[in-house]
Amino acid sequence: MYCIIALGLALVVWPGVLRHAEPWGLAQGVVKCMLTAFSLLCIIGIRYPLQMLPVLIWEMIWKTLWLLLVALPAWRTGQMDEAIIATAFECAVAIIIPLAMPWRYVYAHYIQKTGDRWRAASAQML
Structure with missing residues (x-):
């Protein structure tokens, strides 16, 4: 489960986090940062399920x-x-x-x- 989530977010969210041309609005910034943090926690979950x-x-x-x-x-x-x-x-x-x-x-x-x-x-x- 952790792997599926981490992989999915890596494909969908991380490209936009690593390369975004203009600043995010408040809501978009919150969502992107929370999803990025969630994907990192899921990577930890692969090791400590x-x-x-x-x-x-x-x-x-x-x-x-x-x-x-x-x-x-x-x-x-x-x-x-x-x-x-x-x-x-x-x-x-x-x-x-x-x-x-x-x-x-x-x-x-x-x-x-x-x-x-x-x-x-x-x-x-x-």
Whole structure:
């Protein structure tokens, strides 16, 4: 999963990041930088797949939210434009993430496992 994402972003995003002729606008700059950072985290995920699971969980959650809160209402009201359709397609590709997710591990380590104590961690840092 990490490899697919990293390769896809390397082909789509990185060329525009490495060679852009004019300055980006605010929204475009945020998106490009976040996608670049995400691709780098996915490269780390290839080496440390279980430790980087929160990155895949984040990806799955934000894309699901976008589809439910932006694309679905636009579709219901007949206001789907080309930009929403393109983004919906890009987000729908994330359907493969839950198929590749080690759900037993996620449940055991992020739901069932006791969280770290904050006080003990801060005392050790001093």
